[in-house]
Amino acid sequence: MMELTNWLEKRVRLSPGKTALVFQDKQETFLELYEAVQEVAGKLASFGVRAEMYVALLGRNDRETFLMIHALQQLGARTVFLNNRLTATEILFQTRDAQVERCFYVDGFAEKVNGMLAISFTSVMEAPILDAPLVSHFAMEDVASIMYTSGTTGQPKGVMQTFGNHWWSATGSMLNLGLQAGDGWLCAVPIFHISGLSILMRSVIYGIPVYLEEHFDEIRVDAFLRSGEVTMISVVTTMAQRLLDVFTTRYHPNFRCMLLGGGPANKSMLEACFEKGIPLVQSFGMTETASQIVTLPPEEALLKIGSAGKPLFPAEIKISAHGEILLKGPSIMAGYLHNESATKASFDGDDWFQTGDVGYLDEDGFLFVLDRRSDLIISGGENIYPTEIEHVLIAHPNVLEVAVVGATDEKWGEVPVAFIVAKEAMDTALLYEFCQQKIAKFKIPRQFHFLDSLPRTASQKIQRHRLKR
């Protein structure tokens, strides 16, 4: 077991007076934050939270959730991050699958944890402060966070991210993007996603502030990028597009990296960014790789438009015989929680992680991602797996066959669209309602088309590409 001294405590020792968090225009230093975190940890301890316990957290991008995340780490708990866009059914599945012993939620989400023994943040804040033992060290092999990804087939799986995964991800990113005095990272991506959580981890390791935004508001973000305070930001394609839509004057020269993840970007958008001097940096990564693992070095951004870049130090990449992108490196997950078979299936015989994505390396070793899993739909940065929606719809008594594909959408990049073979004619509103009870709003198909039969190959596989057209 390799142990490093508790990162937050270390950071406070190193730079207590540096800004750690800027939220709703209020700044807090690492020392102030640490004191608040210790208090929350003491309150959580009064609910029995202790080291190695699996604890679910249903939060949002705000200061309270931020404190909870750090407090749970200080107690040595393993946090199961719940996506607040999920339905109560989906959340119930994840908390059961992870066998969580406690569940904490932001007050607005009470109905999503209905029937569970969940504890509201308000109850936590009102609790007495116990003198709880905080961990002195983080073991690199220890699980720090669990995030569920819905696979193309079957049930969602809990990705176990260790402290080591987060550490190597942060240093790998630093070796590519550098670290400068005055750096600050804007986080308008969800902190229950690895894109957001990784910013929180980097903040502590680097000693730089997180500019935490509740939602992505292009007007506010635009102002930040012109202020010089924010030097880095993580975005998905739709956010970059929305920033372009309101772009007026050049961003501040201090602003040096718009890290683009969460799916492929179209070339015209990339070119529009470069024309405006926006330092866009493309990347490729997933929950299983603890955020970006392949990133385009800033100095090559213009030379290799469309490429996701090269694997961060010291990660390795290769393309399988079937064109699949394989990865190796210390930021790759420990495995799927309570799911030995899925873990085994995700690595090949030589311990290469099989991303399920298809791509190629050009002659200079730059990765080009061809298809984010041929059937995956990416809508506003969220991964939508068609099979998950298909499984919901097929359960409807009037649905005989179903296929879901992505349709291009100006605002969201893609939206799901369903093709249905029905027993008898029916109102689409009924299908919409049916979905509402089971899956998050962003997963519900925007259109329902009725066909006599689905186009299939000779071997009876649905031809999604024909439906797309």
Added chain:
Amino acid sequence: MMELTNWLEKRVRLSPGKTALVFQDKQETFLELYEAVQEVAGKLASFGVRAEMYVALLGRNDRETFLMIHALQQLGARTVFLNNRLTATEILFQTRDAQVERCFYVDGFAEKVNGMLAISFTSVMEAPILDAPLVSHFAMEDVASIMYTSGTTGQPKGVMQTFGNHWWSATGSMLNLGLQAGDGWLCAVPIFHISGLSILMRSVIYGIPVYLEEHFDEIRVDAFLRSGEVTMISVVTTMAQRLLDVFTTRYHPNFRCMLLGGGPANKSMLEACFEKGIPLVQSFGMTETASQIVTLPPEEALLKIGSAGKPLFPAEIKISAHGEILLKGPSIMAGYLHNESATKASFDGDDWFQTGDVGYLDEDGFLFVLDRRSDLIISGGENIYPTEIEHVLIAHPNVLEVAVVGATDEKWGEVPVAFIVAKEAMDTALLYEFCQQKIAKFKIPRQFHFLDSLPRTASQKIQRHRLKR
């Protein structure tokens, strides 16, 4: 065993066209360097060098030695770095103690390996190139380098530095000093010392050039620091002083770190640097910690003059009951080669490394190094720190250099004695009076000896044991 992909190969994949080495005003890229290293590795292989073999290297700060260092790493050999200022007797001791199987030397040093089965660099360069297997990965736990510490007492011991030690040292330094596009590190300290070797390792990990200088020439270095090409440099006190002596105009704004190591610095020199806008960064480290492990953050340099700083992320520090500086962290050596008892003796029961240095932490956690524990003078039960007296004497306008050591005394056990390099001849009574105004009587040296120069080690550390004799 944690393995990382071969760093040099990875660096070449990431940034083949970036400058890796600037030597005698000639630039080479990582790709060019790598090709040259592969060739040298093939030649070394024809002398039977292979993985896990202990190989001694007697080189100097030049391109050939640079290539040899990397070539030995590529072959998986463990390099025993010989200090080229040592005598043949000392070198013989070290190569025997390390049980090296091969010894390579730069041609000028033939007499230092007289009688040994040593191979000259010329012979290597003339050898055929074997198609030798290069290592695909560096295991973090594997020994990369061995360096003998002179040790103020007893026989020299071979410090085993692992790849992990070098890695953590490089990232810890980066988290403190940052990493910027255009960085370049000037190496005029010996590459057979950890101060120099650590620059070579950082270069590969960061992807920045080493400006390798054969000797420290203050006129050349001054020109580099004013050019904007060099952004970082490692120096010892005498180098900083020599740069001050030739200082004319301000250094280039790109130049952002003069990393000072190798022993305590006097306050007046530090202040002279800050007056001239020289970004001096004090540090503390040793062969056993794979270079600096406590460093003053640049932004605190002026606030904490005289402090060595705080332990780099994620290293830990504490002061023992006896005032000794104790350290913990992943950059601390695996142990002394073939010397279990010395290894055991250097760690306390809780695995803290005992530095042998005495110091204290101020109320903000900054380290102030007082002295080598072995240099401590105990006089009539009083602890006397030589550096305290030295700081008093160096402030005298006629004193150029000074060292204070303990001399055996029948009555007091020990008494302080001063060795001085003076501008011009002077009366010792004047020095005595000078001290009287500033320090307690028991601390005033009983004798003042005048020398033309102080005996120093290859790394410019004063050899107090020689003065003692």
